[in-house]
Amino acid sequence: MSMSGIMSFSILGTGMSVPENIVTNDDLSKLVETSDEWISQRVGVKERRISTTETAVDMACEAALAALENSGVKPEELDLILAATISSETICPSVSCMVQKRIGANCMAYDINAACSAFLYLLETAAGYFARNKVKKVLVVGTERLSKLLDWTDRGTCVIFGDGAGAAVLGEGSGYHDSVFTVVGGDEVIKIPNYIGDSPFFKGEAEPPHIRMNGQETFKYAVNAIVSDVRHILVNSGLSGEDIAHIVPHQANKRIIDSAAKRLGIDYEKFYMNIDRYGNTSSASIPIALDEMNRKGMLKRGDKIILTAFGGGLSNAACLITW
Amino acid sequence: MTIFEKLAEIIAEKVDCDVSEIKPETKFDSLGIDSLDITEIVMSVEDEFGIEIEVSSDLVCVSDLVNKIEELTN
Numbered sequence: 001m002s003m004s005g006i007m008s009f010s011i012l013g014t015g016m017s018v019p020e021n022i023v024t025n026d027d028l029s030k031l032v033e034t035s036d037e038w039i040s041q042r043v044g045v046k047e048r049r050i051s052t053t054e055t056a057v058d059m060a061c062e063a064a065l066a067a068l069e070n071s072g073v074k075p076e077e078l079d080l081i082l083a084a085t086i087s088s089e090t091i092c093p094s095v096s097c098m099v100q101k102r103i104g105a106n107c108m109a110y111d112i113n114a115a116c117s118a119f120l121y122l123l124e125t126a127a128g129y130f131a132r133n134k135v136k137k138v139l140v141v142g143t144e145r146l147s148k149l150l151d152w153t154d155r156g157t158c159v160i161f162g163d164g165a166g167a168a169v170l171g172e173g174s175g176y177h178d179s180v181f182t183v184v185g186g187d188e189v190i191k192i193p194n195y196i197g198d199s200p201f202f203k204g205e206a207e208p209p210h211i212r213m214n215g216q217e218t219f220k221y222a223v224n225a226i227v228s229d230v231r232h233i234l235v236n237s238g239l240s241g242e243d244i245a246h247i248v249p250h251q252a253n254k255r256i257i258d259s260a261a262k263r264l265g266i267d268y269e270k271f272y273m274n275i276d277r278y279g280n281t282s283s284a285s286i287p288i289a290l291d292e293m294n295r296k297g298m299l300k301r302g303d304k305i306i307l308t309a310f311g312g313g314l315s316n317a318a319c320l321i322t323w
Numbered sequence: 324m325t326i327f328e329k330l331a332e333i334i335a336e337k338v339d340c341d342v343s344e345i346k347p348e349t350k351f352d353s354l355g356i357d358s359l360d361i362t363e364i365v366m367s368v369e370d371e372f373g374i375e376i377e378v379s380s381d382l383v384c385v386s387d388l389v390n391k392i393e394e395l396t397n
Contacts, residue, residue: 042359216362216378223366255359 009130009138010173011321013071014291017062018049018164018278025159032155039159044254048162048279050147056088057098059165060143063287064099067139070294071169078169079135081109082125084118084142084283086192086312087149095143105139115190116250116311118142118283119166120179120319123307127176141167142283149192151210160253161211162279166287179319180232182225189217190312219256225316226260226308233306233320241266245303245323246293250310251275251285272298282311299323326372326396327389333367334385347386364388372396 024047025036039045051059060083068075083096088111090098096109114121122140129135143165150158193207226249234240247270249257254275261268272289281288286307293299303323310316327347335342338354345354351361362378368388369375374395382388 042357216358219359219362220366220378223363253359259363 006131007133007172008127008174008176009170010175011290011323012073012137012169012171013067013069014166014168014287014294015063015066015068015070016164016166016284016288016291017054017059017066018162018288019051019054019059021050021052022047023050028159031152032158034155034159042253042255043160043279044273044275045159045162045279046276048277049164051145051163054145054163056085056143056145056165057095057102059145059163060085060095060099060141060167061102063143063165063167063291064103064139064141066291067141067167067169068103071171073137073169073171075103075105077137078105078107078139080107080126080129080138081105082122082138082140083109083111084114084122084140085111085144086113086115086282087144087146089145096141099139099141114283114311114315115313116252116280116282116285117309117313117315117317119286120181120307120309120317123170123176123319124179124181124317126170127179130170130172136172138170139167140170140287141165142285142287144282144284146211146280146282149209149211151208154210156215157211157213160280162281164278164281164284164288166284166289166291168287168290175322177320177322178233178236179317180229180236181317182229182315184221184314186314189214189221189314192312219253219259221314221316222252222256222310223259223263225310226256226318227263229308229316229318230260230264230266230306233318237320239304239320241270243304244270244306245300246270246272246298246305247308248272248286248289248293248305249308250280251278251289252280252311326392327385329371330368330385330389330392333364333371337364337367345385347389348384350384351382368392
């Protein structure tokens with residue numbers, strides 16, 4: 001999908017927010033039978049932020065305000081707020097509506113649920129509004145308090161995830177290019193059951209509302225997703241790995257990124273990683289990574305960057321942006 | 324080349340050892356291969372043999388995987 005002649009967007013600024021509380025692998029080895037060595041080797045996480053008081057909305061607001069400041073955009077200039085979450089405190093109001101109120105914006109706002117791929121869905125949805133000239137400034141934010149969805153007695157999952165939020169402000173421009181989205185629907189590999197309710201009429205059985213995952217099948221799906229999506233973007237855009245300044249993958253497991261990088265044959269240094277410090281923060285992982293890279297001065301105007309994500313759904317997606 | 328020989332090559336490349344060290348009865352964990360390494364080996368096998376294998380915890384030694392490949396290629 002070439003955007004030539006059609007208005008797209010550029011990222012004007014980024015922001016992030018994580019809880020203050022740091023939980024190390026040694027801390028976790030006091031809760032479940034695990035070790036720093038096992039977690040570091042199998043997942044690549046050293047520590048993660050776990051909320052003690054911060055809510056998904058709190059983190060979303062802090063990330064949003066940081067992104068607005070970074071971009072020089074005022075809340076009242078926003079035409080649309082899109083939030084992604086699977087772990088907010090309320091089903092209604094949505095996170096985006098609470099962010100709208102708290103930061104002092106007065107635009108439309110709604111949430112998108114696409115699990116760990118959701119940040120890509122936020123960008124794609126925003127691109128449609130820009131293409132129709134419906135918006136000039138958009139706030140996108142991914143926020144997760146995944147710690148509330150974890151089975152803290154399951155050493156296979158509770159060591160992987162963390163809490164946090166990342167945001168970006170988008171403005172009219174030509175920085176969003178090709179994108180690819182895939183859904184392979186099914187609940188066998190990754191599933192988070194919802195509260196079943198207490199209707200006296202419903203006969204279904206309640207399941208624990210925790211993240212359940214088949215690690216090996218997730219690994220396979222994720223590696224194949226990154227490899228095929230990055231290849232698709234490169235071929236469609238007439239680019240090679242050398243033309244790409246950075247690849248920002250969803251931070252699910254260091255071994256997934258290692259394996260995909262090897263299979264793609266693209267310089268390992270181009271894959272940004274911070275999973276060692278935050279764990280897997282689902283929809284927040286890519287905007288948190290972008291904000292870190294932005295504030296470290298790693299991103300230069302004109303840099304071509306591929307974002308690539310995968311997760312529950314199952315779903316996977318990638319896009320090419322110019323900084 | 325037999326299925327076992329091809330698989331031994333894939334495993335030797337993955338763990339960076341001599342192919343002669345890999346026998347049908349060799350256990351994956353004796354080569355320092357963990358569950359995610361097995362998944363990666365299965366993915367290489369899928370590419371090599373054009374089959375799809377469900378990754379499961381019953382893959383303990385090299386011959387387990389050979390049997391699975393034989394099942395799916397016959």
